[in-house]
Amino acid sequence: MDVPDCIRSGIGRSEPPIAAERGVYKGKDAYLVVMPHTTDRHKVSAYVVDAACTEKQLAPAGTVLLTRSYARH
Numbered sequence: 001m002d003v004p005d006c007i008r009s010g011i012g013r014s015e016p017p018i019a020a021e022r023g024v025y026k027g028k029d030a031y032l033v034v035m036p037h038t039t040d041r042h043k044v045s046a047y048v049v050d051a052a053c054t055e056k057q058l059a060p061a062g063t064v065l066l067t068r069s070y071a072r073h
Contacts, residue, residue: 006053007031010062018044022051025065029055043069
């Protein structure tokens, strides 16, 4: 899935995601983006980013609403 530039900017990473999906988080349109963990190859990092930047083009970077790391299976 293509991840909009403002979502990538919000995360601060440019490499391709493992997975991404647009949905709703706590009533806000958002992207869930799963990336390789930066320091542990046995983990992934999940980011939920507000999608408002994709529609209004007001913000150069989406606001990260949640970040978590999980074991990679």
